[in-house]
């Protein structure tokens with residue numbers, strides 16, 4: 001079995017060389033000639049898998065992406081050519097939910113609002129939306145879900161319509177990019193929707209850039225409209241509209257899902273899918289590979305509960321740091337792809353052992369914070 005895989009997949013060599021003759025490629029350098037005699041191709045989101053790439057693929061049976069989104073796969077073409085495909089839905093749901101949590105805490109700190117009394121709308125209640133709703137529930141933040149496709153097929157959760165979601169204080173986008181059909185998400189936020197947002201609302205896009213019309217967004221800013229927008233994803237990555245950057249409250253280079261766990265889970269889910277498809281036993285498990293997290297987190301009990309939680313979230317993921325790197329690097333060059341390739345190791349909340357410093361004066365306070373922290377994924381030491 002000849003396998004080609006994106007070198008940016010953590011532990012790929014260990015996982016895939018157990019399945020056959022496995023060779024890595026660097027995203028951007030893959031040519032159609034490289035697909036000759038290849039049985040399985042494993043990509044991440046930056047490789048477009050379509051007729052152009054596959055024109056010389058004479059043996060291809062299986063294509064998998066180690067990412068949740070799969071709009072870079074030409075599904076119609078793959079299905080017409082009897083190539084089985086797979087996307088690792090859910091692999092990085094926790095990572096994106098933690099990214100959004102860090103964004104909300106950061107904005108609360110900067111704008112001096114209390115996040116616990118805000119209402120959040122999650123548009124797209126799949127793997128990421130559900131993970132985010134779980135964290136918000138743990139934090140006791142009121143949240144509503146908007147997902148017409150799930151509502152239509154009878155998902156038993158309670159949903160609101162788009163207009164109601166638009167009234168929330170914080171609107172988080174977690175849909176796929178769909179360019180056709182009844183539930184198209186392309187430019188879901190165009191000039192009409194953007195103009196309806198008030199300067200007190202926040203719009204966070206960590207799904208796909210094209211869900212917000214970036215030209216319309218820039219026009220709003222240029223006309224002097226005050227909008228609080230967080231963008232992890234942009235139209236036309238990696239060649240994004242630089243003029244947007246100074247207007248955006250938090251700007252990052254499509255890294256919301258880039259925890260080590262999120263990326264490595266993608267690798268192991270692709271391995272499992274391959275094993276299922278080719279009827280092989282999946283002997284390797286992700287837990288064998290993930291290293292222990294070296295640092296311990298000790299929470300200062302004299303802080304308010306909000307600040308203790310902010311301290312914990314920031315310790316694991318400081319979104320402001322990514323924003324700072326993005327702004328300084330993007331000011332000088334087309335650094336988008338490079339920032340992503342050299343992204344430092346980021347771990348999920350569950351990787352760290354958290355301790356609350358002994359402090360009898362704040363004992364009850366600490367117990368509450370520890371319970372909340374545990375409910376959003378932190379491991380609390382006894």
Ligand SMILES: NC(=O)c1ccc[n+]([C@@H]2O[C@H](COP(=O)([O-])OP(=O)(O)OC[C@H]3O[C@@H](n4cnc5c(N)ncnc54)[C@H](O)[C@@H]3O)[C@@H](O)[C@H]2O)c1
Pocket residue numbers: 068069070089090092093096123124125126127128129146147148149150174175176177178183184185206207208232233254255256257258
């Ligand atoms: N920034 C990142 O690093 C990052 C990481 C993971 C995923 N993503 C993106 O986020 C998307 C969501 O990821 P997921 O794992 O939750 O996918 P998912 O398929 O589990 O969930 C997507 C949900 O969106 C809903 N949806 C579709 N069209 C909709 C519409 N018009 N209005 C409202 N809801 C709609 C679907 O019914 C589904 O429940 C992915 O498709 C991917 O593009 C980005």
Ligand SMILES: O=C(O)[C@H](O)[C@H](O)COP(=O)(O)O
Pocket residue numbers: 044045046066067068069070092254256257258
């Ligand atoms: O859809 C996804 O899973 C994400 O967008 C993913 O994090 C993209 O990561 P990439 O393959 O571009 O590194």
